[in-house]
Amino acid sequence: MVGNDRARLPADAEQLAQRYRSLVDYSPDGIVVHERGVVVYANPALLRLLGAAEPEDVVGRPVTDFVAPPCVAPMLERIRRLTIAGTASDPTEMTLLRCDGHSVEVETVSVLTAWHDHLAYQVVVHDLTSQRRAEAAQQRAEHFFTSVVSQLEEGVVVIDRNGRIESANPAARRIFGYDAEDLIGTHIDDLPLCLLDANAQPMPSTWYPVIRTLATGEDVTRFVFGLDRPDGQRRWLSANSRLLNPVDPNSPAVSSFNDITEFRASRRQLEYQATxxxxxxxxxxxxxxxxxxxxxxxxxxxxxxxxxxxxxxxxxxxxxxxxxxxxxxxxxxxxxxxxxxxxxxxxxxxxxxxxxxxxxxxxxxxxxxxxxxxxxxxxxxxxxxxxxxxxxxxxxxxxxxxxxxxxxxxxxxxxxxxxxxxxxxxxxxxxxxxxxxxxxxxxx
Structure with a gap:
């Protein structure tokens, strides 16, 4: 029985090795092994990432051939710190150079591991191209949104869950009577503004449409209230309030409002003339x-x-x-x-x-x-x-x-x-x- 167990060990090890090779070969992330600074293995995902037609385009070449110059020294410092088998570096973003000379942004983790009968550095490489595209698209969308909101005649204010103002467009500051960025970070209860109900009576903060939205998640539309500004002017506003992201329980609220002072005065005048x-x-x-x-x-x-x-x-x-x-x-x-x-x-x-x-x-x-x-x-x-x-x-x-x-x-x-x-x-x-x-x- 002992002899049979010993005979089974190499077979088990071979099966384990085969499974590992299959896992590495079919991994969606690139995997490269380099020994003494030379690439000794690259899986298919890494070959695709580097634009290599054959494994020989990568294997046998210095690993630094595929690293952007500004990233070489930090990479060498990271792997120098790996002195014990099984230890790994922290995930790090860096730039690789493809075979066609173009660059690609990646995130890498290096592991000092056994390779055949000695130690080598195995590196897992995650392509950040899709993530970068998504981030760029989001930045463009945010820039577009910011540009549009900044040009609106309608005031727009974003208030976090604690009731503090995260952002306010120029129209909001103009309507409120503020020229500077004094609104940002201010709690709405601390603003030197007196809010009035439709009968021009002081309005408790629990009636504020944005407070109702933050408390209940409900949308508030066409809520008319008055505003006594620091300069003594009284303005009448029509406000809408909703959660910025209704599916997020921690979402801030966005409040938008139009100045209807002149319209209200005109309507009252028309009502007076009619009666x-x-x-x-x-x-x-x-x-x-x-x-x-x-x-x-x-x-x-x-x-x-x-x-x-x-x-x-x-x-x-x-x-x-x-x-x-x-x-x-x-x-x-x-x-x-x-x-x-x-x-x-x-x-x-x-x-x-x-x-x-x-x-x-x-x-x-x-x-x-x-x-x-x-x-x-x-x-x-x-x-x-x-x-x-x-x-x-x-x-x-x-x-x-x-x-x-x-x-x-x-x-x-x-x-x-x-x-x-x-x-x-x-x-x-x-x-x-x-x-x-x-x-x-x-x-x-």
Missing amino acids: HDPLTGLANRSLVLSRLAAALGTTETLPVSSVLFIDLDGFKAINDTLGHAIGDTVLQIVAQRLQRGLRADDVVGRIGGDEFLVLLSGHTLGEDLDTLITRLRQTTSEPIIARGHRIQVDASVGVTHLHAGDNRTPESVLHDADLAMYRAKPPNHQNSPLTRRTDSTHAS
């Missing part, structure tokens, strides 16, 4: 009826207790006798007087011509209502001086009350108040409101 009378600045017919509809639609305490329909007596004579310019002045002054005579919660609007509608808020007692109407009529009838004319106008006021469960439409309420106004109008309302000519040319 207010251009001559007097009062609410127009549409807005007043909309407020009245909202009051009728509530099932709780009525926000509007009474509706007053106000008509100026004999106003047509002013336009016919003195012209529409003076008539317009009279309407503007009457509108101002009505506003001053009402409470802050009351609504007054011009619904057409010389007709005004007042929505009285809350519960108004009968005695208080009579006092209010008397005051409004007295205020309206005070003389108006316009372009040398002393003008006095009286107002007829009709009243209709709202009650819980009122099922009238706004138009019905308006009609009832209109009828009440005509019943209250004096029979001599057609008399001219002109009294005399004065030398004064101002309006009051």
Whole structure:
């Protein structure tokens, strides 16, 4: 049995050696063995890497023939340190020279190992060409991305998981009011900026869209908020926020935002123009009826207790006798007087011509209502001086009350108040409101 075991050892060793040679021959990485500075073996992958047609193009030549000159001395120093069989050098990047004279970037590991009956250096060579191409492509993409982002009118800020700003494009610094790189590395809570909600109230940091994205991973789009800058300017922004890499749990967030200050102002102006009378600045017919509809639609305490329909007596004579310019002045002054005579919660609007509608808020007692109407009529009838004319106008006021469960439409309420106004109008309302000519040319 002992003799058989001894006979089996060379066969086992030969099988192991054959497996090793197969592994080396078919390895995707290049493998080269050099002894006393001369190449004694190169696997097929290394021959392809060096562009060698035959093994003889490499084997038998000094290993330094295939190493770029700047890399020779560091390579020799590394292998000099390998003094014990089985020790290996650290992975090192270097440049090899191909047979056609071109260079190739590789990563190498050298191992002092037994080669036949003596020691030699076996080197594993990993081709970095694909990696370099990928890195170059990534650098080009990053450069392209950076160039594009830097040219955007939209602000773009990247914030890490700890809430610190990693990058900010020029537009972001311009919108925030910063000219330097002061933003980079700053925690968003430490910025000297006051963020406001849509109602211009200070906004807690938990509401910041980027904080929500970092906490939940959700995208936030078209989030409108205000920003009080260090220079005192207030800007309004529309922001989007998302994770830079949604599949990475440690991904930073990217926030982009547009300055909509001018757009917001324009929209508010358009909304104002659509709901207010251009001559007097009062609410127009549409807005007043909309407020009245909202009051009728509530099932709780009525926000509007009474509706007053106000008509100026004999106003047509002013336009016919003195012209529409003076008539317009009279309407503007009457509108101002009505506003001053009402409470802050009351609504007054011009619904057409010389007709005004007042929505009285809350519960108004009968005695208080009579006092209010008397005051409004007295205020309206005070003389108006316009372009040398002393003008006095009286107002007829009709009243209709709202009650819980009122099922009238706004138009019905308006009609009832209109009828009440005509019943209250004096029979001599057609008399001219002109009294005399004065030398004064101002309006009051």
